[in-house]
Amino acid sequence: MNTTPTTGSPQEPMEHTATSEHVLTLDCRESPGIVHAISGFLLDHGCDIIDNKQYGDRGEGHFFMRVHFSSAPESFSTEQLRRDFTVLAEKWQMNWQLEPHGRKRRVLVMVSRMGHCLNDLLFRARTGDIPVEIVAVVSNHRDQEGLVQWHDIPFFHLPVTKDSKPAAEARLLEIVDEFDVELVVLARYMQVLSDGLSAKLAGRTINIHHSFLPSFKGAKPYHQAYDRGVKTVGATAHYVNAELDEGPIISQQVIDVDHTYTADDLVAVGRDAECAALRNAVRWHCEGRVLLLGNRTVVLR
Known part of the structure; x- marks a missing residue:
């Protein structure tokens, strides 16, 4: 041929x-x-x-x-x-x-004992799914130290008590400066930041709250939701300000549930919503999609 x-x-x-x-x-x-x-x-x-x-x-x-x-x-x-x-x-x-376009933002993650949101962010940062470089992790407990070290990321243990909180927050600000941090992410960090620290990190701190705000603020929101017999559970990622759980909302996720779910079931199901809401908020912030309008956000997706 x-x-x-x-x-x-x-x-x-x-x-x-x-x-x-x-x-x-x-x-x-x-x-x-x-x-x-x-x-x-x-x-x-x-x-x-x-x-x-x-x-x-x-x-x-x-x-x-x-x-x-x-x-x-x-x-x-x-x-x-x-x-x-x-x-x-x-x-x-x-x-x-x-x-x-695509520049990776330098991110510091704060966590307490529960590591599902931290683990999700570490994986997605490692695979390039979100445009971030996690430069350090700070925790008031050591539960997630091994996970962070496996990712070869500096881990800082800063215990927080009523007496040690001012010193711990001062050290946190030193770490933020030392690592040239652009965004602080509270990935189920179960401590309330002081008004002074919130002000210093205004506009560059994102928190994940395990409820569909403005409902069920404060402690044990899934148990509050169970007591009300909710048919959806949700999670809210928002910027941090001086008012507890009142910062501008960036991303929310909900999951359907029913009367058969116990309070512990709601906690387990809610983890997926928390991971999704937080990763979206971090992604949109780092891609320059989130702009503030008073206590609201405009997300240009």
Whole structure:
């Protein structure tokens, strides 16, 4: 059989042009022309929009936007893009950040005895499922020390009592600075942060609460839910503020249950909801999808 082509010429392999990708996230007062200005900026800098999410809150008169874009790597560096965008941001009085797409955020996880949320985050960070680098784990107990050491991550045991709490929180802040931590995640850390620590870590601390807030706040929420005969159990991931379990909500998950579930059954089932809600909140925060509007969040997914 003659396999030589009788017409045409052999196809040349397609050339793939290397690109550099970034994510721009911003919010500002609603005003006509913002989208036009941003798209014009990107066009002038040789950028191509890959994905765009935006939301205008008419009641609050506030605008939110997240743009994932690409450009030729030799055109403008990250720092050049930031420097040039500052002029536009000042004109529109924007809160904004511009980061390389996929950049891993430096995360510190805090945990007490229960390790299911910690284990989920460690696995997903290790496999690249979430864009984080877990740089340290802090705990008031040693139950999860072996798991953390297996992942070759520094583990810090900081016991907390009424008398030792100020010193433990001071040491925590030292660790945050030492490891250049960008986000603190409370993965079933069963201690209430002081008002001072909450203020210092405002906007960069996420907690998982094992109930569908605002229902069943405080201690033993699954037992509270059992006493009320709930037909769903849930979990809520939220930013931490000075009010217990009152911070802006980022992600929630629910699981159907029925009258046959005991309080212990609800605790067991709820673990899956906790892991899912927390991993989503961490992922969305680190991908630049979460913006604050008072005590609410806008999540541009």
